[in-house]
Amino acid sequence: MPLLRLDNIMAYYGPVRALNDVSISIDAGEIVCLLGGNASGKSTTMKTILGMVRATAGSVQFAGERIDRLPTQSIVARGISLVPEARRLFGRMTVRENLMMGAFSRRHESTADLDADYRRVFALFPRVQERLDQYAGTLSGGEQQMVAIGRALMARPKLLLMDEPSMGLAPVFVDQVFDIIRSINQQGTTILVVEQNAAVALGIAHRGYVLQSGRIVGADSAGALLASDEIRRAYLGDED
Amino acid sequence: MLSFSDILAILPQQLVFGLTLGTAYGLIAIGYTMVYGVLFMINFAHGDVFMIGAYVGWALLGVLFASHIVPMHPLFVLPILLIAAMVVTGLLGLLLERLAYRPLYQRGATRLGPLISAVGASIFLQNAVMLIFGAREKVYMTYAIFPRTWRFNLGGISISVLVVVIGSIAVAMMLGLNQLVQRTWLGRSIRAVAEDREMAAVMGIDVWRVVALTFCIGSALGGAAGVLIGFYYTQVDFYMGYSAGLKAFTAAVLGGIGNVRGAMLGGLILGVVESLAVTFINPAFKDAIAFVVLILVLTFRPGGLLGEALPDWKRV
Amino acid sequence: MRGLLAPWRRLAVPAAVAAALAIPAIAPNAYVMGVITRICLYALLALGLNVVVGFAGLLDLGYVAFFGIGSYVYAFFSSPHFGLHWPFLVVLPICVGVTAIFGILIGAPTLRLRGDYLAIVTLGFGEITYILLINLDRPIDITGGPSGIITIDPPSFFGFALRDNWQYYYLILLLMGAAVLMSRRLRDSRIGWAWQAIREDELAAQAMGINTTVAKLQAFAIGAAFAGAGGAFLASWQRSVFPDNFLFTESVNILAMVIIGGVGSLPGVILGATLIVALPEVFRDFALYRMLAFGLLLMVLMIFRPGGLLSFTGAPEEADPTESAPVQAE
Numbered sequence: 015m016p017l018l019r020l021d022n023i024m025a026y027y028g029p030v031r032a033l034n035d036v037s038i039s040i041d042a043g044e045i046v047c048l049l050g051g052n053a054s055g056k057s058t059t060m061k062t063i064l065g066m067v068r069a070t071a072g073s074v075q076f077a078g079e080r081i082d083r084l085p086t087q088s089i090v091a092r093g094i095s096l097v098p099e100a101r102r103l104f105g106r107m108t109v110r111e112n113l114m115m116g117a118f119s120r121r122h123e124s125t126a127d128l129d130a131d132y133r134r135v136f137a138l139f140p141r142v143q144e145r146l147d148q149y150a151g152t153l154s155g156g157e158q159q160m161v162a163i164g165r166a167l168m169a170r171p172k173l174l175l176m177d178e179p180s181m182g183l184a185p186v187f188v189d190q191v192f193d194i195i196r197s198i199n200q201q202g203t204t205i206l207v208v209e210q211n212a213a214v215a216l217g218i219a220h221r222g223y224v225l226q227s228g229r230i231v232g233a234d235s236a237g238a239l240l241a242s243d244e245i246r247r248a249y250l251g252d253e254d
Numbered sequence: 255m256l257s258f259s260d261i262l263a264i265l266p267q268q269l270v271f272g273l274t275l276g277t278a279y280g281l282i283a284i285g286y287t288m289v290y291g292v293l294f295m296i297n298f299a300h301g302d303v304f305m306i307g308a309y310v311g312w313a314l315l316g317v318l319f320a321s322h323i324v325p326m327h328p329l330f331v332l333p334i335l336l337i338a339a340m341v342v343t344g345l346l347g348l349l350l351e352r353l354a355y356r357p358l359y360q361r362g363a364t365r366l367g368p369l370i371s372a373v374g375a376s377i378f379l380q381n382a383v384m385l386i387f388g389a390r391e392k393v394y395m396t397y398a399i400f401p402r403t404w405r406f407n408l409g410g411i412s413i414s415v416l417v418v419v420i421g422s423i424a425v426a427m428m429l430g431l432n433q434l435v436q437r438t439w440l441g442r443s444i445r446a447v448a449e450d451r452e453m454a455a456v457m458g459i460d461v462w463r464v465v466a467l468t469f470c471i472g473s474a475l476g477g478a479a480g481v482l483i484g485f486y487y488t489q490v491d492f493y494m495g496y497s498a499g500l501k502a503f504t505a506a507v508l509g510g511i512g513n514v515r516g517a518m519l520g521g522l523i524l525g526v527v528e529s530l531a532v533t534f535i536n537p538a539f540k541d542a543i544a545f546v547v548l549i550l551v552l553t554f555r556p557g558g559l560l561g562e563a564l565p566d567w568k569r570v
Numbered sequence: 571m572r573g574l575l576a577p578w579r580r581l582a583v584p585a586a587v588a589a590a591l592a593i594p595a596i597a598p599n600a601y602v603m604g605v606i607t608r609i610c611l612y613a614l615l616a617l618g619l620n621v622v623v624g625f626a627g628l629l630d631l632g633y634v635a636f637f638g639i640g641s642y643v644y645a646f647f648s649s650p651h652f653g654l655h656w657p658f659l660v661v662l663p664i665c666v667g668v669t670a671i672f673g674i675l676i677g678a679p680t681l682r683l684r685g686d687y688l689a690i691v692t693l694g695f696g697e698i699t700y701i702l703l704i705n706l707d708r709p710i711d712i713t714g715g716p717s718g719i720i721t722i723d724p725p726s727f728f729g730f731a732l733r734d735n736w737q738y739y740y741l742i743l744l745l746m747g748a749a750v751l752m753s754r755r756l757r758d759s760r761i762g763w764a765w766q767a768i769r770e771d772e773l774a775a776q777a778m779g780i781n782t783t784v785a786k787l788q789a790f791a792i793g794a795a796f797a798g799a800g801g802a803f804l805a806s807w808q809r810s811v812f813p814d815n816f817l818f819t820e821s822v823n824i825l826a827m828v829i830i831g832g833v834g835s836l837p838g839v840i841l842g843a844t845l846i847v848a849l850p851e852v853f854r855d856f857a858l859y860r861m862l863a864f865g866l867l868l869m870v871l872m873i874f875r876p877g878g879l880l881s882f883t884g885a886p887e888e889a890d891p892t893e894s895a896p897v898q899a900e
Contacts, residue, residue, distance in 0.1 A: 545695075
């Protein structure tokens with residue numbers, strides 16, 4: 015049974031139809047990437063999974079349970095975390111508090127358990143530990159990205175959603191971030207990455223979907239997508 | 255005209271009065287600022303919630319007097335009155351949010367809708383109280399609980415125990431709230447919702463529940479302020495919520511709307527300014543002072559003294 | 571339902587005008603005439619507020635200030651108070667002009683404020699005006715203090731002073747009619763479009779090149795001017811002015827007329843004025859409960875009929891989550 019299933023999703027963003035008969039499936043342990051250009055519907059897909067946008071048709075299933083009619087906080091409580099586009103940290107809270115907010119759904123668990131997760135985040139991102147008592151709004155873009163990922167990990171999610179993690183980052187940093195994404199996956203977290211930068215996303219993913227104007231136009235293993243001429247031309251900037 | 259030495263003589267006393275008044279304004283202002291922080295709405299009826307707190311205190315005081323259940327001593331009377339007022343106004347806040355405001359917000363009504371509804375709620379509450387309790391002002395028998403002789407001398411100024419108790423309770427509540435907001439999960443979730451409602455939900459926070467609780471807490475603080483002000487001014491009327499509300503709102507804006515510490519600071523400043531103005535300028539303009547301050551702040555420094563605590567326009 | 575009414579709609583306006591003109595003949599007694607005259611006065615005021623709130627979308631909670639200023643200015647120029655007894659046709663423009671200027675003065679600080687803040691600040695101006703009216707009788711007696719100004723002259727036109735109910739009625743009907751015509755012209759004019767754009771989305775309006783500052787000030791000035799005319803009428807009809815004529819509750823009343831009738835709708839506003847003035851007269855026994863019901867009505871109306879009683883769609887616009895700071899981003 016796949017961990018996450020979207021079946022024939024139709025969704026609107028305001029008056030515009032953003033998703034048209036979208037079906038996606040993700041198995042536990044995978045990294046799946048969702049590719050596409052601007053306004054292809056990538057972000058709307060994320061929002062639909064999280065219940066921030068209501069699908070008008072179709073269903074979303076997580077671990078066998080239908081979640082598309084649930085409010086966002088219930089969906090999140092079932093083990094899905096988000097690293098949003100443009101980070102969206104709580105700028106007026108400290109880094110420490112942001113991480114704590116990530117663990118909100120686990121706030122009643124033992125301190126020992128939570129400490130283990132803090133340590134895991136610090137191991138991945140030493141810089142975060144250095145900046146614990148700084149206000150998140152004062153950090154640089156790259157540092158904020160680290161905190162944003164750390165915050166999402168604090169919930170010990172079964173599924174991690176990442177919305178354009180490369181956005182606004184210097185290329186050298188992008189590689190670092192994607193290496194980290196790979197290690198997070200190797201530690202057991204299933205990941206769905208939405209990305210415009212197809213090359214780097216396909217570099218770590220197992221499989222990929224391609225969205226165009228709200229429709230899935232391609233679905234294959236990462237290797238096959240990388241090799242595909244069409245994909246190369248459209249999204250990887252290759253001219254043959 | 256007052257001579258310089260006259261002014262020096264009265265000044266400390268007036269400062270004490272002003273600060274005491276200011277702590278009460280601060281308590282009410284916190285209610286405005288917290289609600290604005292999570293809903294971006296001025297709860298126009300908040301002042302009337304404060305008024306109802308004062309009336310609850312008065313009614314209960316009368317009951318305690320008549321029934322002699324407890325000794326007429328502040329140690330017994332104050333906690334009972336405060337808790338009762340806070341419970342009633344807290345529930346009232348929940349009710350208002352659920353019935354009068356949430357239907358408008360969940361439908362995405364324009365700014366006009368909730369504000370007009372709030373005006374309606376304010377009128378309704380004022381008139382309900384007037385009809386139930388009568389139009390004449392009610393008297394708090396302050397001096398039966400705090401004898402006038404309970405005063406002491408501090409550096410040449412005569413301060414009454416009443417003033418000290420009121421100020422301390424108000425300050426204690428504000429400190430308590432500060433702890434709540436900074437150190438507890440509820441407080442953090444309120445701050446998160448105020449800053450970015452969508453991301454707060456993504457953290458697993460039940461946003462509407464947080465909003466309701468914010469209303470509840472803000473209203474309860476306002477209700478407590480009602481009891482304190484009742485003791486301070488010794489009389490309450492159904493119209494007091496309107497003027498106190500506007501002053502407290504000014505205090506909230508002065509400190510920076512959305513900023514809890516700002517509300518406390520704004521309250522203190524406004525209390526002192528009003529007290530001094532009443533002494534040295536015409537007392538008739540007492541109520542106008544707050545408005546003048548409000549207009550000045552909004553014209554020259556709309557973010558308030560401590561800066562408004564609102565989400566950024568451009569997210570990083 | 572609109573379709574059904576269509577053939578009759580062309581008759582509606584002329585019929586209404588004819589009925590209005592015939593009122594003095596139909597009205598059973600002086601009391602009813604008085605009520606109808608008051609309805610027209612408040613309709614005039616509501617039309618003025620409609621320009622500010624309905625057309626331009628600026629929630630003015632202190633509108634009664636302009637009403638008061640207009641009244642007192644009339645009292646200054648046409649009563650024993652300062653010993654001036656100028657004729658109506660001279661004083662009316664003065665009232666209108668002065669209130670328009672105050673409209674600009676009061677509007678100016680609010681230009682950069684968002685909805686809630688605008689409302690509170692205008693409320694503040696309303697209160698300040700009231701406080702000034704009550705207190706400006708010392709050291710120099712400008713406003714007559716709490717006892718106001720009395721024995722104001724009735725309106726006089728070339729030596730002929732108004733005396734009878736029906737004469738007053740036609741005067742206010744004239745003023746109100748002018749207000750209706752002006753409102754329609756304004757709504758369909760370039761200014762009207764500018765106001766609508768500002769009401770929908772001020773930033774977008776600015777981006778389109780609309781000078782929002784001028785447009786908003788114009789709304790305030792024109793709205794105030796209507797109230798100034800109403801104030802002149804009140805002073806000369808009541809033959810007296812008191813600060814208590816101009817309390818905050820009046821601002822709320824007038825606002826309610828605009829809202830109940832349907833913000834922006836001219837017949838709606840007139841209907842609102844009629845209801846709010848007439849119903850308390852009808853339900854005089856329930857006077858005590860009137861304000862209570864009023865408050866309840868406002869709340870209920872916002873939930874079920876935000877477009878006003880005459881609207882058939884209850885659809886409110888989308889909230890804009892970026893509209894949060896008290897002051898607009900530049």
